[in-house]
Amino acid sequence: MDPITQGLLGASLSQSFSNKQHLVTAGSIGLLAAMTPDLDVLIRSQTDPLLFLEAHRQFTHSLFFIPIGSFLCALVLHYLLAKKQGFSFKQSWLYAAIGFSTHALLDSFTSYGTQLFWPLSNHRYAWNAVSVIDPLFTLPILILLGLAIMKRSVLFSRIAFLWAVTYLMLGVVQRDRAEAAGWELAKERQHNPIQLEAKPSFANILVWKVVYETHNAYVVDAIRVGSSVKNYPGESITKLSLSRDFPWLVPGSQQAKDIERFRRFSNGYLAQDPTNELRIIDVRYSMVPNQINPLWSIELSPSATMGTHVEYAVHRDSSSESRQLYLDMLLDF
Template sequence: MDPLTQGLLGATAARCAHRRQHSVSRTCALGFLAGMAADLDVLIRSSSDALLFLEYHRQFTHSLVFIPLGGLICGLLLYLPLAKKGHIGLLWSIAYCTLGYATHALLDACTTYGTMLMWPFSKERIAWNTMSIIDPLYTLPLVALLILSCSHGGRRWAAPVALCLMLSYPTLGWVQRERAQQAADSLARSRGHQPESLETKPSFGNILLWKSVYRYNGRFYVDAIRAARWVTVIEGHSIAELDIPRDLPWLQADSRQARDLARFTWFSKGYVALHPHLPHRVIDIRYSLLPHEINALWSIELNPLSPESGVGYLTHREDSSSKGRQLWHMIVDGSPP
């Protein structure tokens, strides 16, 4: 989830536990900063290893067992510059920060990227696929309710209402995901396919239009599902699943590039394919700006001439404004671009 929403939700959680003798604004500030703090793991990077951040983002800082430690660290660091001046004691500073910190990983798990909630006991990237990473229909009401709660003569009811929104919107997303998944499964079966794996995930900024990806007989099939009053399908494209002996015959099994490819495949949950026009580029087909397309948002570039060099990591945002307009039309009226 985007940092602003994470901070707002953290502030809302702290506001719900606010004590009258404490400064409301500083209580919310503690929750806001702690609510964003887990994403500091994006600073774990290496100039010689382009995939390092993929391993550590949403890893230990986002695990359930790390919440008390994360809250403690934030509470200690923010006590002197922020909490003490608002007549907030050290223990309360830690408590407010822990509440704010606790919201982060759970909200991230509602999105599609994957969050290691059970680290270090499991490296599974949990993704409930009920919300987009950015969703204004979720964020804007949080802003309004938090402002109401923190305004002069603050309305204490606004913070609990905001927490109810936190729970109800992902629940609605779960209902929408199930509708989209049923439609995607029916679509596959209408083609005579028995999906070996199938995922549906919300497209950018909404829970109305969904991307469906399923694997069958060595190929991935990508379609868009619009789950409005009536569920409609916008059929997309298919692409062959990555087959290393066939697609990358030069790749040495014990080389660094082979290990990097394995890391990228793990991160992508196996939804990888060779770029249709670039023979050394491997794409993650789960994400695209338009949900019925296979135009990946990120990929890795291998180099057959240097098997012991690290792979390159690439992001793709070409023509995003034009695709944004097309996405809007698909959301509003379900028409294909």
């Protein structure tokens, strides 16, 4: 989730356990502690472009790291914010732990994937219930926290947290509706999917990108689940085959290892880019949900040495045509 939303949710829960005298300070500690786990984005390498993919939402987002991470936050925030307000260090640590604990769980409701049980497991939990940015989720929390401070009442903070939980549960319901519609669409095509996932499109829980895997291809569709269900049939692409698509790739080379790293990150949803035969794309994400137009990819080089890494690229489809297609689905035009 975006850092602002993470901070606001952490503040709402920390304030929910405070009183009106401690409301502002408890909320400030919870807000800053809840944003802290995303400092893992600073873990990067100039020579290994995939390192940040592996490090993001890893150890700082593990449930086992909450006591350590929140303690480090408390060490700083107690002396910056809380001590002058008469807080004990235990109180500061408590509010930091409450705020810090919301981060990984909220991230798990998105579709990126969060390693909740690292180092015991490298599995990325992605419950696909909410977009990484969703104003309808964030703005009510912001307004209610503002009221909590103005009115000096924890009631509004508790309502803010309740709204967050309610919206996430609604996202789960919407996801299940989209998946059910996706299975039905595949059945109509006489497809028998190996696996199928529904992911919220950008900033809403109305329009979903449904991706399913057949024996040799991935199929993507957009499905709008409002009062009724509406399908927007999409595209398909052949699944990646290294022996077919990259016959020159040397097994055991760094590029081959990087493909496997990217495969784990992408949950296997890989294909060769039809517009660039040296590029491997993550099929799961696109701006227009019924298109195969990736948000990120890796690019190989036939002339690379055994120790050379792949190149990583982020693609931002911000064309007016794509925006209009997306809005037409969202607004049901």
